[in-house]
Amino acid sequence: MFRDNPSPVEMNVADAQANSQDEAENRKPFYLRDSSTREEIETQISILSPTEREEYGELESTVSEQFVAAYGQFLNEEQKEYWLERQMIYTAPELAHAFVENWKTDVDAIDPETSNIEGRIFESYEIGTVDTTHQGTPISTPTHHLLAGRFIMHPILPEPSRGVSVQWLSRGTDPRTNVDVNESEEDVKRRWENLRSYRRTNSTGTMIIHEKVHGIQDLALPLPALEAAAYYYERDMAERCGWDHKLFGNTDKLADLYNEFVQKIGGDAHRLIFGNVTDQRQQSELVAHLKKIFTLDTIAQASSWNEDDRWPEPRKHIRWQSISVAEAGQRLKRNQTHS
Numbered sequence: 001m002f003r004d005n006p007s008p009v010e011m012n013v014a015d016a017q018a019n020s021q022d023e024a025e026n027r028k029p030f031y032l033r034d035s036s037t038r039e040e041i042e043t044q045i046s047i048l049s050p051t052e053r054e055e056y057g058e059l060e061s062t063v064s065e066q067f068v069a070a071y072g073q074f075l076n077e078e079q080k081e082y083w084l085e086r087q088m089i090y091t092a093p094e095l096a097h098a099f100v101e102n103w104k105t106d107v108d109a110i111d112p113e114t115s116n117i118e119g120r121i122f123e124s125y126e127i128g129t130v131d132t133t134h135q136g137t138p139i140s141t142p143t144h145h146l147l148a149g150r151f152i153m154h155p156i157l158p159e160p161s162r163g164v165s166v167q168w169l170s171r172g173t174d175p176r177t178n179v180d181v182n183e184s185e186e187d188v189k190r191r192w193e194n195l196r197s198y199r200r201t202n203s204t205g206t207m208i209i210h211e212k213v214h215g216i217q218d219l220a221l222p223l224p225a226l227e228a229a230a231y232y233y234e235r236d237m238a239e240r241c242g243w244d245h246k247l248f249g250n251t252d253k254l255a256d257l258y259n260e261f262v263q264k265i266g267g268d269a270h271r272l273i274f275g276n277v278t279d280q281r282q283q284s285e286l287v288a289h290l291k292k293i294f295t296l297d298t299i300a301q302a303s304s305w306n307e308d309d310r311w312p313e314p315r316k317h318i319r320w321q322s323i324s325v326a327e328a329g330q331r332l333k334r335n336q337t338h339s
């Protein structure tokens, strides 16, 4: 590790790493030992009615079982259990944010060596627009799916007919197809209600895949790769299972980057992202491969809006917040002193 003339980045990595040893345990995603804890919290803060909770729960079980059928061979037993149990809680945005703020520190420990891409450590991201009408000031909205580590808080707005149902989880059930021209007014009304359930079912189902993937990832890996992978698996599962789902512009490009990694590496790509490569040397080699694909350059390219973008105008881009390895080292030191 120590050569004669270590570069500033290497020195900072070594320094930060020494401080992060104790944090290693914290990087592991947390699983609840007793699932009744989630149920208790859900009862207290869920914005869904008991019937809706059943429907959302059934949806979660269905898409989760399909994920385990597709990727179970790359998961350990604990991770499979995590997938087959319910993790989602749907609550009001303020509560979701408060919960995640509270728990974020449990899971945001970073591994400076593994996390950094060319000396930068990515901490968070927002999807937003470049609004040139306001003197070029970018307007960004924070991403709204929130992972608190032990389970997933999904902010949801109060709204009538927000029900989902697994019966709509397929492109073939799109209420816009096979429309009878002689339909009655009642039929028209029902069809539009169905359309709403159909869209919500498919977008919620894929969101569940995305967030539960985060729940079992090796959080020491660079954030852009973790996000790209989460988008990749939601896209992949939709394709495999025939759900109606399309990623937009830059998240699609990010997923493509991870797809490049999967194409090159095969099954070990999944093992790496889910933290199941036990051989240290193989792990380092795979991380090196990953960083050949996820460079500062390719991440920037994928993140800015592009011609394939299907977002409605104005077009959105991904804004990453990153810090240098040196700053990360300082922060870890500070956290240690204060904890």
Ligand SMILES: [Zn+2]
Pocket (backbone or CB within 6 Å): 210, 214, 227, 230
């Ligand atoms: Zn994500």
